[in-house]
Amino acid sequence: MAGTVANAADYDCMIEARQNIEIRSPVEAIIESIKVSRGELVSRGQVLVTLQSGPERAANELAQSRATMQGEIKAAEARMDLAQKKFTRAEDLFKRNFVSANARDEAEAELRLATEELRRAKDNQLLNVHEAKRTGELLAMRTIRSPFNGVVVEVLLKPGEFGATSIRDPIMKLAEINPLHVEVVLPVSLYGKIKPGQQAVVMPEAPIGGKLKTTVSVIDRVLDAASGTFGVRMILPNTKGEIPAGVRCKASFS
Numbered sequence: 259m260a261g262t263v264a265n266a267a268d269y270d271c272m273i274e275a276r277q278n279i280e281i282r283s284p285v286e287a288i289i290e291s292i293k294v295s296r297g298e299l300v301s302r303g304q305v306l307v308t309l310q311s312g313p314e315r316a317a318n319e320l321a322q323s324r325a326t327m328q329g330e331i332k333a334a335e336a337r338m339d340l341a342q343k344k345f346t347r348a349e350d351l352f353k354r355n356f357v358s359a360n361a362r363d364e365a366e367a368e369l370r371l372a373t374e375e376l377r378r379a380k381d382n383q384l385l386n387v388h389e390a391k392r393t394g395e396l397l398a399m400r401t402i403r404s405p406f407n408g409v410v411v412e413v414l415l416k417p418g419e420f421g422a423t424s425i426r427d428p429i430m431k432l433a434e435i436n437p438l439h440v441e442v443v444l445p446v447s448l449y450g451k452i453k454p455g456q457q458a459v460v461m462p463e464a465p466i467g468g469k470l471k472t473t474v475s476v477i478d479r480v481l482d483a484a485s486g487t488f489g490v491r492m493i494l495p496n497t498k499g500e501i502p503a504g505v506r507c508k509a510s511f512s
Contacts, residue, residue, distance in 0.1 A: 268508070271442035273462060273494065275435050275503040278411070280428035281306060283421030284399045289429065291417050299499060300404040300432070307429055309421055311400035318393040325390040331383055334376040341365075341372035408434040409499065435503055440472055440492040442509045446481055449488055452511060453477075458492050462507045470494060470501070474511075 283289075287309035294306055348365035351357040411431040415421065421429055440460050444452065456474040461467075476491035492509070494501065 269442055269444060269510070271440050271460060271492075271507045271509040273460070273501065273503060273505040273507055274439045274441055275408075275433035276437060276439055277406075277434045279405070279432050281402060281430045281432060282425070282428050283307075283309060283402070283423060285309065285421075286423060287311075287400065287421050289415055289417050289419050289421045292413060292415075292429070294410050294413070294430070296410055296413050298410045299408070300410060301407050302404055304404045305401055306404055306410075307402040307421070309400040309402070311397060314393070314397045314400055318390070318397045321386065321390040321393040324386040325383070327386075328383075330379045331376070334372070334379040338369070338372035338376045341369040345369040402429070404432065406432075406434045407436060408432045433503060435499055435501070436496040438494040438496045438501060438503060440494050440507065440509065442490050442492070443485075443487045444490055446486050446488060449481065452490055456511060458509055458511045460492070460494060460507050460509050462501070462505045466501060466505055472509075 290308045290310045292307050294300055345365040348357055348362045352362040411433050413430045415429045452474060454474055458472045458474060460470045460472050472492040472494045474490060475493045478489040481488045
């Protein structure tokens with residue numbers, strides 16, 4: 259069972275962001291606008307950047323119009339309805355020996371053709387719907403949104419500059435700071451004494467100060483033989499965003 263770790267305050271730790279990411283353009287395009295600034299808190303799904311999208315917007319509007327047009331289907335339905343009536347009448351007259359088999363066959367062929375035209379019109383409509391979805395997805399790629407609740411660490415590009423997919427050209431950097439991760443390295447003599455879910459106290463350096471409650475979430479299963487240590491990660495709630503990432507601290511376990 260986990261017990262109190264003696265002199266736990268001697269264990270150095272670091273308060274880090276849960277994750278740091280670089281925001282890049284998913285397509286090659288000119289940046290139209292940047293909606294956030296350095297240090298600003300952002301929420302998941304919030305618009306960060308818009309890219310120029312004139313052709314994509316026009317293509318999407320055209321595809322949406324085609325996807326909602328019913329004229330071709332209505333016309334095909336009318337032709338099939340008329341062909342169905344003609345065939346029914348020809349079939350009745352044929353049974354009464356008023357028309358030839360050839361006339362009946364022509365009416366049946368016309369009905370089959372009208373049926374095929376209706377099927378083709380519906381298939382085309384379905385393709386138009388899929389095309390509208392595709393162009394909508396392409397247009398959506400011109401609006402870059404935040405993948406999580408976090409903070410803008412740095413804005414690197416400006417409106418009018420070229421947003422590229424290159425790994426060397428991020429538009430901005432974001433950090434997720436709720437919850438925070440607390441990383442601590444402990445001697446192997448404590449391995450097995452620290453358990454997931456165990457409570458711990460973190461004491462950040464000035465100017466933060468104070469004592470903060472954390473919970474052990476990850477214990478490394480691979481030890482560092484060279485240093486005789488292993489890593490532990492703790493979760494530190496930061497709902498108000500008052501605790502900055504990158505702060506050194508001391509940790510004690512109970």
